[in-house]
Amino acid sequence: MGIPDHDFQLLTTCGDESEALLVRALLEADDIPCIVQGEQHxxxxxxxxxxxxxxxxxxxxELxxxxxxLKSTAREESPVAVATGTPDEDSEEAHCALHGQRATRTCERCGNFLCSSCDGVSTGLCEDCAERKGSGAEIQRGRKRKVVAWLILLFMxxxxxxxxLANLLGALLG
Known part of the structure; x- marks a missing residue:
């Protein structure tokens, strides 16, 4: 699928290649062109x-x-019923690790199971991801990635x- 020349804007960031492939497939199935920056690198x-x-x-x-x-797909995939109590060991249902209740959805960032009692349910993020988002950790993680990438390039x-440089200096002085 050819992508016409447009002003592209950031929709989301993905944690790994499989998440990026899922987002791409979802968008392309709805005839929305997309670019995944960084996948080739x-x-x-x-x-x-x-x-x-x-x-x-x-x-x-198309933003x-x-x-x-993306929001509607996340809502469609999450279970609607909520149960309280301790998880049944033989059950294949997902349960919130923090409260032990049946999961009603997953964290939009990391995929951890969330129940109706989780504080982050309204934002779609687990407590850890909500805390990281509010603390500017995303910016720090981006900076760390850039530093590591530059160090790898410098090493290579x-x-x-x-x-x-030594050859050039040798030619100029010799």
Whole structure:
């Protein structure tokens, strides 16, 4: 599918390649073009690529439609019934790790199970993710990823650059 030249804006960031593939498939099924920034770099760097953030971009005109699509999909996938009490060991139902109640949805960021008693249910985030979001940890994580990426590049290409510089200086002085 060719992507026309548009002003693309950030829809969401993804934790891994599988999440990015799911978001891409959802958007493309609804004829919304998208770009996943960082997926090629992430795959090229292998294990070190995990530090590269995956950003899903959509055309500015489709941004609100794409947001609604993601929200509606998250609502459709979450169970509607809520039960209280301790989890049944033989049950295959998901339960909130914090309260032991049957899960009604999952955290939009990390996928942890949430119940109706969780404080973060209204925001769609578990307590940990809500705390991180409010503390600016996303910005810190982005900065750390950039520093690690630069260190990897320096490690990979630093010796080559030093060799080139030494040859240039040798040619100028010799």
């Amino acid at each position: 992430r795959s090229m760097l292998g294990v070190a690529g995990a530090f590269i953030e995956l950003r899903v971009l959509v055309p500015a005109g 609100e439609h794409a947001r609604e699509l 290409f630093g010796p080559l650059l030093l060799l080139i």
